Amino acid sequence: MTLAAPDPENVSAMGAMAEPQPMHQPENSNEHSNENAHDNAHGSDLATGSVELPAVYIASDIESTLYAEWENAGVFRAHAEDAAEREPFVMVMPPPNVTAILHVGHGLNNTVQDVLIRWRRMSGDEALWVPGTDHAGIATQNVVEKMLVTEGKTRFDVGRAAFTGRVEKFVEETGGQILEQLKAIGASADWSRTAYTFSPQLSRAVREAFVRLHEDGLIYKGHRVIHWCPRCGTSLSDEEAEFHESSGKLYHIRYTLDENDVGNLATAPDDADGALPPGITVATTRPETMLGDTAVAVHPGDKRYQALIGKHLILPVNGLRIPVIADEYTDPEFGSGAVKITPAHDANDFEVGKRHNLPAPVVIDAEGIVREVEDANGRVPASLSGLDRFRAREQILEMLRADGSLLRTESHSHNVRHCYRCNTVVEPRLSDQWFVSMKPLAARALEAFRTGELRILPERWEAVYVNWLEGIRDWNISRQIWWGHRIPVWYCDECDSPPIVSREDVQACPSCGGGVHQDEDVLDTWFSSWLWPFSTLGWPDEDSPDLKAFYPGDVLVTAPEILFFWVSRMVMAGCWFMDKPPFHTVYLHGTVRDVQHRKMSKSLGNGIDPLDVVRLFGADALRWTMISGLGLGVDVMLDPDDLDTSFASGRNFCTKLWNISRFLLTRVGAENVLPLSTVSPDSFTAADAWILARLDAAIADCDTALGPPRPANGHAWTDEDRRRGLRLSEYAESARRFVWNELADWYLESSKPRLAQGGADGDVARAVLAHCFDAALRLLHPVVPFITETLWQRVPRATSNEDYNRSSTTVSTSPSAFSTASSSASSTASSTATESRTKKSFLATARWPSKQFESDSSIKRGAAAFELAQEVIQAIRHTRSEYNLKPGAPMDVLVASGSAGAAARNPENEALLATQFPTIEAMTRARLSMVGNTPTLLAAHHLLSNGNELIIPLAHLVDLDKERGRLSTEIESLAKAHASLESRLANEKFTARAPAELVEAERAKATEWGERLSGLKRKLESLSS
């Protein structure tokens, strides 16, 4: 029950996947799964198809075996050389963190991608889905640091080299499990290209990008206030410092005027009572930062403080003297209209400080400890030095209370930035960091959107994307952690030469030959992620065949949360380094939530483990449930406490497919059937015609819901196409409706007598049934790949369906072709030409269905006849139900010319209907006969849409009141609709202004309704007399 070992080359490329992981989580139920595989009668045979289908479908008996078969056959692999002949269709998987384990969010994200890639693969594209993991700098470092804590150590105790070694080892041992888990849900990625953001290949891309941007003048080192996580010990980008609403306190503190400056200022401007000493009141939520205050700012136009500008105040607690300055930044309306300025600990204050040449003393260190860090002599009293920032806050408030400086405390709800990795309150901190100038990059990304090269679905995110890019700020890319790509900058130890930015490691100073040392910082993990769409294809090697064949890609599927972190930046990187956006479509799917609409999360304990669902109901049930509920941009609601109900629709649907197949195998036989193309159109029955027409409609609906797969002109979306496609729930519903409500409920039922009868007509029914189910399996395969593949291998199909198979899709089953797969950088080396081909074909590579009978008028006629039969059948069943008659009880049904009388008889209609009598009788167990005039009998009545009347004599059983009631109800609702239609047609403005076609159709409808209405009325009268 374990998957084949991952390709050894992948392992090294990944630096992560060491051992083959069990298909299922190694928990208690794993043993059970293993037992199944060995003991159950239908283990691996199911996939190859040589035993009868068991009565009950057990997903776990087929899924892992089948997955291995696909993978060994190279079904998921894409080849650069084939992309010349086929259209390439490329997606890159959002790389999960290397330490991640699968949760339902990954499940949804990857299922969506898998549906798309399988659809395109079947449609004949050279479909490439690039998988991989992200080294996830801070997150992974945190995991290993926590492990060290259990040993009572910090990373500083073990040292940088030993620590990173430890992380590497950890990643090698347990990293990348999630990729194996993705196989359990059926993800058909090209695992031979599994990438890793910290692999040598991708690290080369990172250096290239850094150096190139530096050459372009877009990377610089800046000295400014950045977001700092004291727990993680690193700076963060704006996006990594998330706002969370928190209820804090706003403290009003009195800064008194320096005695020498009091002069003739009798009272303070903000103190009408004169109760306070002359000075200014400031308000702050972070009193601890006052130790680093270098000024108090007022608005230049604020009359209250005019006289104080240029004077000095005495800072409480440390008694330092600071100036009152005038700056536009101050909002006179807020608080007292005066704001304390702490240049080193607030980004805005830093800007104010620069304008006024203020010093920027640092009074809180990297760990959030208050002390005199830099330029801060005499600022931190000994009693405060060494305290944590929050302890120091309390202490300072005590001191302020004691000397009367704390005037007021009010509660204050505000947003505070927290570290997105550990949720610690972020500390603004003055430091040297590397930045990327984003405006030039953003300009190109905006251009790509405006020219239509890029679209985002759902549409509403486009405005968010544009808004963010237009207001973009420079990106802090340096991190003071150890796990990540070291910044490729070296400094000379001996001379003053400028820093050396280099693609290659630098050993000696190019100017003086002296020793050098590399920058200590590493790069933001997203600095490698944003290159993912091309670094995984061989960039910066511009001649890489993969890069040439597969860039740019097509669709990016992800959650809206990382639109800024990742998606926008990938577009910027793609436009900058590759001159083209990396994909033409961004598909942002919803979130999986619980019944209370809360996001599923580990901390809330409301999550669903996708592997639990796989074990219980199978991957297909999981996939079906998620996809069929996935409206565009809509969240998926599932109940973690009731998996049975949550996944019922998926499980039930799989069972239905299974049972249809069992029917086919017993009633149609396991032998192949006649190809449809060899069946003379004359031998199609009305039912055949109808189901073939429905198949065409289902194919059209699926195509519309899913596509178009790419812009029609190859590079930019038209306004018309921009909003189309990726309606996954509509696609799933269209396919489901066809196979269940149309094929199984109607066609299959109607064909039972024909199959039992055998003969030529039986063969036609077998051919049509097999053809339609074959097509249905194809349509469904992207959503429920395992069961459809299993069934497709076993159910009867046309003897020659080469015409229906994708050409040259037979794939190699020779393991040797794959065990030598090379790393992603040169994976194209294993050419298709060298692969041995076998006759085995998979549904996974079979051709996506296309419409065949669109313009066939005999099909249309037949379909109409069958629809009439359906009407009769439903009427008879309705009567049976209404009169509580056993389904099998004998029943006579008369078809009369209708209440309109003999004059209105339409022999053609009647003849058409008469051809359907056998079908109707078989499906209702009624005996039908045609009569001329409507006989007067105690009977149930139905007026058919073709004008004929259905009379079901029930003698003593008939309830005239019931009959009259039913007629009255129908008359009532029809009369209402008819009246509204008539008044619309009577309105000259409507007939004049509405499209002629519509008016025509409405007139025809009005006539039809009118006839039916009078028919119903006459009927009612006859029953009343």
Add this chain to the structure above:
RNA sequence: GGGCGAAUAGCUCAGUUGGUUAGAGCGCCUGCUUUACACGCAGGAUGUCGGGGGUUCGAGUCCCUCUUCGCCCACCA
């Protein structure tokens, strides 16, 4: 504070440029173990399309407004 979205059957949602008597799944009610399927089959009920106003021959669909709920962004100390 700014921007965006949503409100349709008990629940989750479709409803594509305004034009069938507004649909699906799940749930609910009734009947049925008919040799593919009770994880099923057949039949059935259920909506002043959030409130109000407007445009139009015609509005679930477009506009305004109100209410409720979400999401994104933002330096108000």
